Amino acid sequence: MAGPLLEVEGLVKRFGGFTALNRVSLSVKAGERFGLIGPNGSGKTTLINCVSGALPVDGGSIRFEGREITALPPHQRTRLGIVRSFQIPKPFTSMTVRENLGIPLEYAAAGRAGGEGSADADEILESIGLHAKAHLRPAGLTQIEMRKLELARAMAARPKLLISDEAMAGLSSTEVDDILAILFRLNTQGITIIMIEHIMRAVMRFSERIVVLDAGERIAEGTPDEVVRNPAVEKAYLGE
Amino acid sequence: MKTGRTLLVALAVIVAGILLAKLRVNPYFYFAGYVILQYIVIATAWNILGGYAGYVNFGTPAFFAMGAYTAVFLIRSVHAPLPVLIVAGGLVAALLGLGIGYLTLRLRGTFFSIATLALAVVLQTAIINWEYVGGSRGLSVIRPSGPPFGNYVVFLFTVMGGLAVVSVLVARFIERSWIGRGLAALRDNEEAAECMGVPTLKLKLFATTVSGFFLGVAGAPFPYYVTFVEPNSAFALDYAVNALAMPMIGGTTSWVGPVIGAVLLGTASQLATVTISSEMNLFIVGVVLVAFVVLAPEGILGLVRKLRSR
Numbered sequence: 368m369a370g371p372l373l374e375v376e377g378l379v380k381r382f383g384g385f386t387a388l389n390r391v392s393l394s395v396k397a398g399e400r401f402g403l404i405g406p407n408g409s410g411k412t413t414l415i416n417c418v419s420g421a422l423p424v425d426g427g428s429i430r431f432e433g434r435e436i437t438a439l440p441p442h443q444r445t446r447l448g449i450v451r452s453f454q455i456p457k458p459f460t461s462m463t464v465r466e467n468l469g470i471p472l473e474y475a476a477a478g479r480a481g482g483e484g485s486a487d488a489d490e491i492l493e494s495i496g497l498h499a500k501a502h503l504r505p506a507g508l509t510q511i512e513m514r515k516l517e518l519a520r521a522m523a524a525r526p527k528l529l530i531s532d533e534a535m536a537g538l539s540s541t542e543v544d545d546i547l548a549i550l551f552r553l554n555t556q557g558i559t560i561i562m563i564e565h566i567m568r569a570v571m572r573f574s575e576r577i578v579v580l581d582a583g584e585r586i587a588e589g590t591p592d593e594v595v596r597n598p599a600v601e602k603a604y605l606g607e
Numbered sequence: 608m609k610t611g612r613t614l615l616v617a618l619a620v621i622v623a624g625i626l627l628a629k630l631r632v633n634p635y636f637y638f639a640g641y642v643i644l645q646y647i648v649i650a651t652a653w654n655i656l657g658g659y660a661g662y663v664n665f666g667t668p669a670f671f672a673m674g675a676y677t678a679v680f681l682i683r684s685v686h687a688p689l690p691v692l693i694v695a696g697g698l699v700a701a702l703l704g705l706g707i708g709y710l711t712l713r714l715r716g717t718f719f720s721i722a723t724l725a726l727a728v729v730l731q732t733a734i735i736n737w738e739y740v741g742g743s744r745g746l747s748v749i750r751p752s753g754p755p756f757g758n759y760v761v762f763l764f765t766v767m768g769g770l771a772v773v774s775v776l777v778a779r780f781i782e783r784s785w786i787g788r789g790l791a792a793l794r795d796n797e798e799a800a801e802c803m804g805v806p807t808l809k810l811k812l813f814a815t816t817v818s819g820f821f822l823g824v825a826g827a828p829f830p831y832y833v834t835f836v837e838p839n840s841a842f843a844l845d846y847a848v849n850a851l852a853m854p855m856i857g858g859t860t861s862w863v864g865p866v867i868g869a870v871l872l873g874t875a876s877q878l879a880t881v882t883i884s885s886e887m888n889l890f891i892v893g894v895v896l897v898a899f900v901v902l903a904p905e906g907i908l909g910l911v912r913k914l915r916s917r
Contacts, residue, residue, distance in 0.1 A: 442804050445802055445803060460795050462791065
């Protein structure tokens, strides 16, 4: 495919008088590992909410595989292949782990490559190491298992683009490696990944390209090395 | 297989109802039984939105009365037969459900509930000021002569039994279909459900419409049952409280819950009405509801599940 997979152009989002995103543009290539960083309140999650459709935008456009999706409701974007995981896990609490995966398999992936069926759910759980907990309710999971469920459920939607919103916050360093390995593996399977993360070690190691947001504006873009050496980035994180 | 068995059970219930109707039992039995059956329909209908989708509707009286007053209107204007009243009452209430869904389902949680409560008040005011259907004074309705079998109350009892069976079957079908799974997902977490490909708005509108339909269906035979319809009885608070209490006490996640709740609570309040006083039955409902919310938030079904897993 010639064009980028995801193209965000001049995105504006205001909350009342506060401009959370000020004409932010970025494009993500198919198969890329893309990092999105920035200090707290810089607009990362707002940007993701706009891309996934949870928030309506006040200006600009979002294209996916060349198709204009700015006005599509979230569930249709998911069906096109844009799937996100949540910063704070939001499992379906009344369902077992396996049933949690059944929802995206049935609603998002049905009719697309991947199909449906509990065999698929088991396969995903196996690959992510949650197989032994398939029959449990989410309340019986540990923190890291909850994060894995969040990722497993996203995988069940058969994403082309997976947006991982701080999947590692609060995890121990071996657990971070665990999640990183899963994301690397998904990427080799052809899934494009946008990683939003505060854990620099993880995002630097993972990303091929990084965009830095600060106060709703894009202040830098480049390889991890370039970004780290960028004075504007240093200023945003550490102040003058 | 399983569906076949359910259909058999459903058929058995209907046949049993007709047989009961043939027997000469105390007529009061049918009179009280009708109320319990009516509550099975109401609780089941309420649960499609309140239990499956998690949207608590305080406006049950509005939908019920919509069914009842549609019937009153059709009886007065064209002397429509009972099946027509039931279908029409259901459709009008379904339309009301769809409308209120469009208007309010962007509101979540408590705000949706408050909006439905307001709906009941607004509609009651409208009916009070509509002279054609009796206004605030009410209207006497004359039952058609010569029911197909038994006397008219026995006939209505059987009809309501059939409606109860139909509503329970529909609820059970929804619960076990992809719709039910989608509703459960949005009940658990609406944002996550939407992001997992569940068309939440569409499913919620479906739930308000179907729920409204059966609440209206439950209300449509009401004019013939009481033979005198006035706003205070059609919009009674009892419907709002019972519609919520019965599924909560039985268990909201399965179609069995509202049925258990309606039978238990319906029987209890009928007994209380006869033995203690008619004012006591709402009091009993309230006490039982509070007890369940505190001690067994997942209702009788939840209790049973807990005991089994031990």
